[in-house]
Amino acid sequence: MGSPRKLERRNVVDMESNENCATKASSLRQPSKIPPPTPAKGLFEMSASDNNARAAAASMMPPPGLIPMKHKVSGLPEPAPKRKTLAERAGETRTNGAAPPSSRPVNGAVKAAAIAGPRNPSLSSSTSSRNISSSSYASSTSNGSRPPSSLNHRPQTAMGHARSASQSVVSNMRPATAMENHSAVNGSRAGIVPISISTYQFADTLQLRKQRGRYDNQSNYISDGWLSSRAAQSTQAQAQSQFHSKTLRGSSLSTAFQNLSISSALAEPRDGAANLNGEAECPKTPSSYIPRKLPSTPQIPLPPHPSTLISPYKTPNRSNSPIKEMFLSRSSNITAPVPAFDVDDRFEKVESQYAQLRGMIERSNTERNDMEERLSLQKIRLNELEVIRTQLSASNNALHSELEDAKVKLSTTTMALDDARRKHTYEVDDLRRKHRHDHDDLKDAHRKEMERLRRETQEEADTLRRQAETGSSTLRQAHREELAEVERRMKAALDDERSRRIQEVQEISTKLELHRQNTGLDIEQKDRENDQLRKELSQSHADFDRQKELNASLKHSLSEAHANNLSFETSNKAMKAKIDFLESDNQAQSQAFADLHKRMQEAIEAAEVAHAKLRAEETLRRKLHNQVQELKGNIRVFCRVRPTLPSAAEEELPAKIDFPDSSEDAKEVAVQGPEQKSALGKITTSTHNFSFDRVFGPSSQNSAVFSEISQLVQSALDGYNVCIFCYGQTGSGKTFTMTSPDGMIPRAVSQIYASATALEEKGWRYSMAGSFVEVYNEDLNDLLGEPGELDKKKIEIRHDTDKKRTELKGAESVVLDSADRVHELLARASKNRSVAATKANERSSRSHSVFILRLIGENGITGETSTGYGERLKETQNINKSLSCLGDVIGALGQGGGGMCRIGTASGQSKTLMFVMISPLQAHLSETLTSLKFATKVHNTHIGTAKKQTRVKD
Template identity: 55%
Template sequence: MAGMTSGMTNSRSGLPQPGTIASKTSSLSHTTRARSATQAPEPSRSGTGSLPPSRPGTSMGRVHTRTNSHASSTLTRSASTASRTTRTNFSSTVGPGSRPPSHAPRPHTSLAGTRKPNGHSITRPATSLDTHEEEDFAASILGKRKGAEWDHATREKTMEEFFNAFVSRVSQAGQESFGLKETVELYKSRVSELETTRKELTDTNLSLRVELETTKGRLDAAEAALKDAKRDHEIAMDDVERQQRAEIETVRQESRQQLQALDNQHQDELRELRRHFEQQINDEKALRFQEINQITSQTALDTQRSLLELERKDREIAKLQQNLQAVREDLERERKANHDLRQNLDTASCNSVTLESSVRALKARIEFLESGREEQSQAFERLNQQMNDALAETEATREKLRKEETLRRKLHNQVQELKGNIRVFCRVRPSLESEVAETAQIEYPDQSDECKEICLLGPEERSALGTVTRKNNSFTFDRVFGPSTQNAEVFEEISQLVQSALDGYNVCIFCYGQTGSGKTYTMSSLDGMIPRAVHQIYQTAQSLEEKGWRYTMEGNFVEVYNENLNDLLGKAEELDKKKHEIRHDMQRCKTTITDITTVRLESPEMVESMLKRAAANRSVAATKANERSSRSHSVFILKLLGENHITGERSEGTLNLVDLAGSERLSHSQATGERLKETQNINRSLSCLGDVIAALGQGKEGGHIPYRNSKLTYLLQFSLGGNSKTLMFVMCSPLQAHLAETLTSLKFATKVHNTHIGTAKRQTRVRDV
């Protein structure tokens, strides 16, 4: 407000401009109004002489200039001086002069009169000296004129206007005083109500204090009673303890006496029994010595007779051996003579047959030459036509056979796709004779039908009420093999996948399961899946030769050990030293490994020697779970390159037979040191394999498949994706101690069984002509 008042003052006198009081806001507080009502009559007490001289009403709205008359300047200066010296509320607020008649100003309160001046107080108006000089200068030019301020009528009119304004302001101040009185009455009633409320609160507080003192007294009494009860209880407990100690000491002494008596009685009985048994032992020893002497003498006689009989038998054997040697020599001579006779007979028979055919040919030629030329020509044309028909029929038959082979491959692939491009077989190994642990309760509900289900009775679980229950875990796979199943029956189920590899598809067969569940036996034993697959491939390749197919087979055997690749067909001293890299040809979907031994397989016997060599180089170690646990993943890679020289068709198939390392829990295997590192790498790679299969099962087009998270999955990238056929063997142990690991393996196999990896693609191309 001080800023507003300062902004609206006259530039010379520092008084407020007309109309500024009326433009003040009506939001003044009741306190300000009360003070105004109290101090409003102060101007009337100062008397008429205290009113400052005023300027004409017409001079309120205009700015004083230096061109005014000398009298007007003098009056203005005297009015400013009087206003500054008297400092009444009315003059400080309203100032000399009157307001325009259109405004109804209200009287200024005494608050403004009691205020201290601010830092930007009203500046002192300029003196009339400059005005006089200016007016003298103007008078010298225009002539001196008498100002209107000396006109009595004008001054009287001005005073009347000022008086009327003052009366109206006093009236307005009275009205405001009446409003403030009503406000004071309201505040008084409110104060009385608050005083009544305070008295009530005081009474309530007093009563609550009385209750608090009463409660404190009761609490002190209760605490005293509690202390007395505690002291009485402690005294009683001390008495009871002393009484119990006395009774315990009495019972202890009685027990010692009874124990001493029983010990003495026992010692007497023991001495009596020892004496009795010693007597019996001495008698038994004497009897046994007599029997031993008799047996010894009898044995000596029997031994002597046996030696004599043995010498006689030796002589007879030597004689018989001599006779046998003579008979063998005679038999050998007879066999040689018989062989010579058979050779002569065969030679004679061949000569006889040759002569007979020559005779028949000569006879036919003679007859043909003797017949007429026309008959010979007709016979020749007829034979030529028959030969051409036979050749055409043979060629048609061969073409039909080739088409049927192509159709067979398509139908075979469709059957495999209907069965699923990823299949899961479950096999439970039999219990070994060296295993004395309890076997788990495993059932095969549909063993007589399709044999696709397996049920395991879970471990005992105790509920909160103390009841013991066992959960029945049921799993379904493409095929379940019981403990009595042989490798031959298992291979019958996977032989169709081996045929798919010959047809040009990527096939991957891997064994998964805990350590000691029979994975290596299933894959790499003498009658395992690897030897049987190679034998089938050779037999099928030979049968396809008459249809124009020629196959070339190459094999690699690698292991993934601690996320490093080792060549199992290389030199043993180079293991863990050579660095092998995996490289993929994304266009041809082929995988190669650098600096690895590749063996061209000419016969099944070469596969057996290769398996023995790889088994000798594979990393194995003993753990708490298995005496000979495979510490690496072994991968047998068989590449089949086929070419049909008739149709020009080529096929490139790959068969990956994988024996995974045993999955085991660290709490069960108790591996430490190097074994701990191996176990961690094994479990990490198996987890990555599960992640890859799960990502393939989502079937998102262009989705990320985490092949690179593990060397195993990166190596099998083209054998696990959509252009391959995959078979998983989940191997299970029948022991109850391995039930938790068995359930974990079966749950993982169920996840794989519910995965669909898309349609496989055949790797074929037609030879350029």
């Protein structure tokens, strides 16, 4: 975008060029293959007619008014009435105002022609031809020969000419008209500038025509008259043509004037005074009109025959034109006189036409002034518009900047809105979390309250029990006394009973004796009676039968009596035995008591011996158990492959995992590695075999796994530090194995409780406390603390090298006074972990949770104490740092550098069991192999003998 000034200038230039174009356009000729009898053609003919002006003047030349009439337009205004003749006006001094300034350079060719004119006959002849016609001038200013048509295209339009004008000097293009020639010579537009000059020059031309006519009149009037009339005719024809153009196109006056001016340029040298005056009065005359020194008219040689001028490029039409024969030539055979034209009449006509032209020029000037005024107005308007445009662009810029500001504000507002929305979301989340925490707190408080109530109830129950026990001992004493009383009473009763029984027995014995005696008497009497009867038998057989019957009945009675006698004898014997027993009871009882006491003393002594033996055996058992554990290895590696879950997606294909020694205590696992493509494109798979202390397949249950580690739990009870940790990728079953309701931790705690209860009779009293911490970002967080303090409350690890104990300062320790308490503890830790996991998704896979069970055992009899730690670590494979650290630790432990770096109690002081957890899926195959390789490394590590943490009470 240019500056306003530039724009204005460009507009002006455009307008000028438009005007120029319009002007040029007005001089356009319709292209025609047959050249019309234009003045250009006539100029050549006029050159030729210098010698034969008379020849066929009437027939060859059209009457003066004929050519103008051809182009005359009916609407053309009539010329103004004549005031002065051209001859008169030719002598007048030209005004400066009529001569526009010109900066056009003098054409070199013209200058050369002017300078070299007298010396070069051919040039002078051509120059003379210029006096007659601009067309011939154009020819002469060229190289003297017409250029080949192929190189010198004659412009078909004014525009074409305008374009070619600047090239015309170089290419020697033949102009179509004098006007075009003029333009070509000057190399600049021919528009307005020549108008005022032509007035003056045209007058000169006319004057010269007259003088020449007169001169010629003296010598060859006819020829001169022909020349003059021919020139006038040519001028008139041009003027008429310009009128015609003006009328048709409205702005071709300058073109017409240019034609005239060229003629005047030819006329200038003829009259030295006029020429000098012209130069003096109009120093700004265009350079193309600089007076040239030309030979005076009388010495002007006749131009060569047109055919010689244009011979190289003779137009076929022209050469074949029959008109050519109508012109005079040396070879013309003139036989009849040719009538002369009336020159004055022609001049008058030309004058009138000139006046007409002048009027038109004035009008044109007026129009031009109007146009200039309009142009200046337009320029002003343009400036105003430019100012408005500037203002508008300024306001546009302001609006743009406002728009940008508004956009920025909008984006700021949007961002603020987003921030507010995000903040609101965070606040809602926080509130939700707080609400959840409050809820959990309430639940905790409720649980605590319940515990408190339960404890109070327990205490009350204890009090009651104590009271009951007190009551019961009183009762027992009373009972004992009562029992003694009863015993006494029983003894008295027994004595009474005994004496009563003895008395009864004596009575019975007496009765029995009496009865026997009576029976004997009866028998004797019966015998007598028998005898009597026998005697009487003879007397009577009937009496015998009767006697027999009686005898039978008597026998029966006898048997009954005998039975009774026997029973009586038995009871008598029993009674006798009883009496004997009762008589001997007192002594036996005292003897029995003494025996019993003796035996009891012996039993107590034997029990004491047995207890001592048992304790010695328990110590031996522990020692042997520990030796067994040591033999099994203080760091053991178990591998567990979890089953494919029913919820697993279909595309989760299982990996090929085999258990070559699939027995109850399998120790080997074989994993088929990923497919590998050889250079030849052959696909191979390799099987990786691993062996560990124990391998559990997918179908293994937690109970089976625990049976393998229960001995380690026993070691914890025996006072050894035990570390059990799971290692494996996410989702491989670590949590399931360790903290599920039947996982290792609940089972271990239950076993410890059961064993502790069993050991109570051996004098051991155990107390248990559990802590649950999380290692995240190398910080320890308490999973049993308040959820809000999870990442805030920091826990310190303190290691007492003297006591060889490691403690976590700040971690909450929950007393496990019943086996069920561990479930609560695990649930609390799990909840805290899930709260933490919602804050950071990756937390689960980047954190390690450690459950620490602290066992303190005291033996009231022996005074021994044992302190052991059971630890459960859940190590996640995802952390390479942890992996390498763990590897380093275990490696260092294997080389006896246990104190260098510690993970929990995984050192020479402890027994360590590592679970390597394996996912059965193909997708996790590479992690599976990495885990197994690492576990193999650990398995190959030997850790020094574990030392029991036993102190003898002072």
